[in-house]
Structure formats: C-alpha cells, structure tokens
Amino acid sequence: MEPLGAAAAAARIAAGDLTPSELTERCAARIAERDDTVRAWVDWDPRPPTEAAAARDRETPTGPLHGVPVGIKDIIDTADLPTQHGSPIFAGHRPATDAACVAALRAAGAIVLGKTATTEFAAYEPAATTNPHDPGRTPGGSSSGSAAAVADGMVPLALGSQTAGSVVRPAAFCGVFGFKASYGRADRRGIGAQAPSLDTLGWFARHAGDLAIALGVLAGPAEGGGDRIHQPEHPRVAVVRTDHWDQADADTRTAIETAAARLADAGAEVDELETPEPFPGLTDAQTTIQAFEAAETLGPLRELHEDDLSESLRALLDTGAAIRPEAHVAALALGEDARSRATELFERWDVLLTPAARGAAPRGLDSTGDPVFCRAWTLLGTPVLAVPGLRGADGMPVGVQLVGRPGGDRRLIDLGGRLHTLLA
C-alpha cells in the first residue's frame, strides 16, 4: 500500500474515512519494520504517541494537517521529547517549550511522531541514518533523518533546516521534495542556531501539494506579495550551470539536461544563464560566513565541552575562528549586493534550474556529501526546492534544484510540482 501524503491523509481524516490513530499506527508500523536499517529516528520509543493521536481522534478536524504525523529534526525544540542536536552535550535535554514551527504544526492539527536524526549541530559529522534506497550510502545531511523518513514512507512530512545545503542535498539523495523557505520568512525561534545569517527552516514531502500546505502553516506572508502572482503558463526558466559545473557528475548533468528538455517540451521558455558578478562569489562568501558564525555561535559550547565535539566540528570551528571579522563583514556585504541584483534577475526569469548536488548519494556513511551547489542560494536568501523524479545510471535518485525569487515561495512550490509531473 502506497503511504499517504499529508494532503490525502488530512482529507481522509476530515471525511471520516481514517482516524489519526490508525494513521499514526501505520507510520509506527513502518518505522518498526524499517528503522533498524534506516535509523532515521532518534529516541524512537518505539510506541507511537497514542495519546496525542487519540486526542485528535476526538476532535473535529479544523486545521489543514489534522491528525497528520510529522517528523521534527532534532535541532528543533519539542516540549514533549528530548532535543539532542546530534550531540552528546545535549543528551536527554528536554526543552521547556516547543519551537515556534512545532507549535504552528500542532496548532494545524499535526501529531509530532518523533525527532529525526541530525548531523552534530546541523554541521558535517554524520548521523547514523542510512539512505532508504541503499543502506550503504549516505542519506545526505544535515537533515538526514527527516529526508530518509519521508523517503521511506514512515511519515508524510518532516521538518529540516538549511545553512549550506542541509535540505536540498538530502532530499536529492533520498528522492523526495526538499523545500527551503525564503530567508527570514519562517519563524526560527526554538531552532538551534549555527550561522544566524544563513539558517533557514525547510521541510520534506513526497508531494508538492504537501509542501504548499506546510508553507501556509509555517511561513508568514511573503515580502512584496510574491505569493499572489499567479502561475505563468509559459514559465521562463534559466539553466544555471554555475562555476562548479565541472564538479557535477554525469548523472547530475543528464538530470539538468533532461529537466530542461522536458520543461521546454511542455512550453516553458528555457535558456542558459551565466550569472553576472557578484553571484559567482557567493559560494565562497557563504563558506566564510558559515564557518565564522558557527565559531561564534558554538564557541561557548566548545569552551565547556571540547571533548564532546567531533573532530570535524572542531575543524569547522577552527576554520571559523581563524577568519578575520573584516572578511566576515565583506562576505555579508557581497551577499547583500547579490540580493539587491536578484530582483532584476527574477524580473527576467521565473525560476533558475541548477544542480541539487554533485551526483547521486555517494557510497559510505562517513560523509553526508558536498553542499557546493547549494551554498550560493542559501546566502542569496531565495526559496529553493529539490525536485525528485529522476534516477542515475545505477538506479539511485538524482534531484534537480529550482531557485525562486525571494518571497516567491508558493510559486516555486507550484512550479516544482509541475516539473515533477514532467520528470516522473
């Protein structure tokens, strides 16, 4: 039985054809069956939250996610479950309150099924999670457990976050939609900070429509009314290969060509775009900002708990601590300059089509892969979307990335849904 998406599940629950308890049990059964291999969940009891589900059973559905189980990346505070940030420092830590995004999901009727595995403080030290399509490969990170849980049909919707490529990359590796909102649009309160100039909420689903429902629940109104602009019949798509194209393997190159061709066949205006200055500098600038701010944000924890940090995290913090404040300020200024020019870019183009990752999920679990194709857009603050549907030469999922204009989150999701239909 194909697992239900969030919208379909909510509709059946609202129609009285399914109860929240039944759905929660189904998700729990899938987790019980598969999570010894996938390891998407932390502290899975493995009893489902039966009381919360039973309470939803008794309520009249009003919220758009009534009775829908969701997974929450374990850097996001939950009052009823530990929040451990993928670090022994926070072992068993129980926040006093829900993060704003968790509270919004619950208010919309969702049931928090559990916490999903994250890399250490959403940086580079891998979680135990494996790729649902091949347990010998990484699911990507840092939102490893959320991407894998959605891909494996354990839950229809899960929250992640992105500082470099922590939503788009695992979504592409696991073959699901991964959406990162416009910077500043979704409330971050209660989400563990890594690099505050970059950190942004994101979420995973198997259906574009589910992303849109979550957008309504999780994001405030768009700046400049970007959401109100109706969908163009013939979207103008710029294929952006970027300066990193030589790092894209054959699978990724084929995926971009395929997506571009299908869009053109379907009536889109598709052209190549070589991004002007200062866009090519964004990748390096993002790398500088991330390391510098991580060293500041996680500095006190390092002071107190040096021995409980991984070597890879210490290396990141060392790199950040060696960056001069002037270099950080210059990187922020470059980002600001690019943002001011992005307005013009998105007057000409509705969406950019660009690689989501260098290829399919790499073999091995000692790295979550390279966020090189995501860094620039995270600094630019645009909404981005990993669109699944394609497979590489060895059968593993290969995603492509769509980049929308800042504030145009809803429009991007809709366009991603259309592209997915063309790819599937």
Added chain:
Amino acid sequence: MEPLGAAAAAARIAAGDLTPSELTERCAARIAERDDTVRAWVDWDPRPPTEAAAARDRETPTGPLHGVPVGIKDIIDTADLPTQHGSPIFAGHRPATDAACVAALRAAGAIVLGKTATTEFAAYEPAATTNPHDPGRTPGGSSSGSAAAVADGMVPLALGSQTAGSVVRPAAFCGVFGFKASYGRADRRGIGAQAPSLDTLGWFARHAGDLAIALGVLAGPAEGGGDRIHQPEHPRVAVVRTDHWDQADADTRTAIETAAARLADAGAEVDELETPEPFPGLTDAQTTIQAFEAAETLGPLRELHEDDLSESLRALLDTGAAIRPEAHVAALALGEDARSRATELFERWDVLLTPAARGAAPRGLDSTGDPVFCRAWTLLGTPVLAVPGLRGADGMPVGVQLVGRPGGDRRLIDLGGRLHTLLA
C-alpha cells in the same frame, strides 16, 4: 606613593631601576590592602604570579610592556587562570589557550596579574565590584573590575570589552581613561562573544600614553592609514548632545560645557553638531542588534543551564528572542548606512565631544548604570575614549566621551591626552 603608569614602569624596568618582581609585589600589596572593599579581582590567589615576574626579571627587556602587570576581564581566555565569564556555568573553567589579545600582551612583556570581575557574560547582571571612590556606588560595567582596578592603582593597564557601553561607562564612573578600538581592528579571538556585530576590545589606563602603547600591542594597522595623519594644531571639535541630552544630569551637562570651553580656550575650533539622519536611529538599532545577537549567541547555554542564568540575562534573551530576523537585518543596514556617512562627518570634524554617561556613578550596586550615551557609537564602529579629569557636585568622577573617525584610533588617544591635560 603615586602608582606607576605602564609607560613609566616599563621605562624604569628597562633602565634597571625597578624589577618586574618588585612592581608585581607592589600591585599585589595594593590589591591585598584594598580588594576586600573594591572586589575588582576574581580568584585573586592572593599570591602574585611570582614565577612569571621572576622570569621577566631574568629577561632583557625588549617588548614595550616588559614586566608590566596587567588585568584581564574575565570573559577573555587565559591559559594559566580560570575564565569564568561572570557566570556559575563557567565556574573553574580553564581554557586551553590564551586569547589573541592576551598572547599579544605577553609577547610584549606584560605579566598577567589576574582576572578582573565582569558582569555575567558582559551583559547587565552586576559583578561584586564597588566603585573605588565610594564603595556604595557601582563602578559601572560590564568591564567593572578592570576599570576599578586601574582606578584604584592596583594595576596600570587592564583589558575590557564593549558591546553597548562596557568600557566608556565604567571608565567615566571610576575616573580613568577607557578606550574602545575601531570595530574589527583588535583581534577578538578568545573573547567570549555576546553580540558579534558589536563586540569590541577596549582597555583602561590612568595615562593616555599607556593607551597608545597598548594600541600598538593589541591592534593591527589602521584602515585607510588613519593613524598616519598627524595631529591638527587646532582640532575641529563637534559637540554632539544627541537626542538623549534630556537624560544627562547637571554633572554631565557641566562636564560637556567645561570640556568644550577648555578646548576652545586652547585653540580648538568648537561647534555644535546635530547629527543628521540616520544617526539618531543608531541607539535603537544597537539595542535591537545586541538583544537579538545575545539571544543567538547565548541560546545554547540557556538551553543547557537555564537555572544558572540571572533573571536580568533571561530578560535580555527573551527580548532578543522576540525580535524578528527582519528587524535585526534592518538595524544592521541602518548601521551600515551611518558608517558610510561617517566618512563625510569626519572630513569636517576631527573629533566629536559627547557625554560618556548620564552622570556620575549612581548609588547602589544593583545596576551598572545606563549605556544610553554609548550605544550609537559602538554600532557606528568608531574608536571612542572616555576622558577623566572632572568631578561632579558631590566629588565623584565625571567623564566625557570623545568619538574619533573609524581607524583613527591613535589620533583619538592623542587628542584625549591633550583634553585630559586641559581638564586636570
């Protein structure tokens, strides 16, 4: 016997008239005599660092601070002494290495005499330190111990830091020079972060010349060669009363009038300046940035150690957590706009003369006073200097503040020395 300044002490040591051990013993004796009342030092042993001093005795003086004892604010890492950040969370914490500024002082020959009391994480919860001029009054904060130790003749030079008014205010209250460098000029590595867009190293001395020696040791080269411009014979001084003038009491108002009059008598060109837009917005913008970034920077500590935070710190973090990211970005942009306009301002004026605090040190130890007259300049990133020499109606010290152009740190210190001579 008048305690020696840093330059005078280093000169005597270099001449062989005084040994580092003798000087260290003198400082230790003063601390032993007075610190039960002043409480400027944390973990004062009370044995002086005799081994370090004896090592200096045996060395041939080369560095400009050879054998000079210094105090280090206890948010700054020292490898040989605990660094406790004014918080029980860091009780007994011993960093692995010296902060960059401490290493620079030691390389210049200085002897770290001990750590000086700080408010909790350099925010608002007072340290135990009292004002050396009246133990019933605050010494100001957050660099409370460093200001008080220098004022009381316990040490000729001490390090502090400023995020709002944490150097200028205690210097003014204690009647010493307090200098905050241009933003980004002094290396912050190893200094506990509070609000990274604002945090800046500063230091205290009883003589302007000592500040200049420390500048050479602690700061990199000035941007735009500001230090190379020679001192004007007739400095152009703008008196800036600011929108907060109604919060300045009679002592502060008199101090500004007196300083302006003495400067004019001595040949300076003195005029009033009402700062143009966007300068009046800087105070609010700084307040926003400080609270927002403190909530981010100290967030993980709060998660782990909520009960060990003071109520006042929790209130600051609550305020910061309630600020939307857009408001933070807007405040940073206002600061950037003002910085770009400051260039023009400092083509017309050599220095701004403005209040250092609302008045003399307030009575009581439950607050460190109000940084309202310092916030704007900290966000502007200019070097600032509290100049002592005046007294209020009840005999307590009253400082005035000089604001120099970004990068013009050395020039500002020289001008402050001249003003001090006119006031004393």
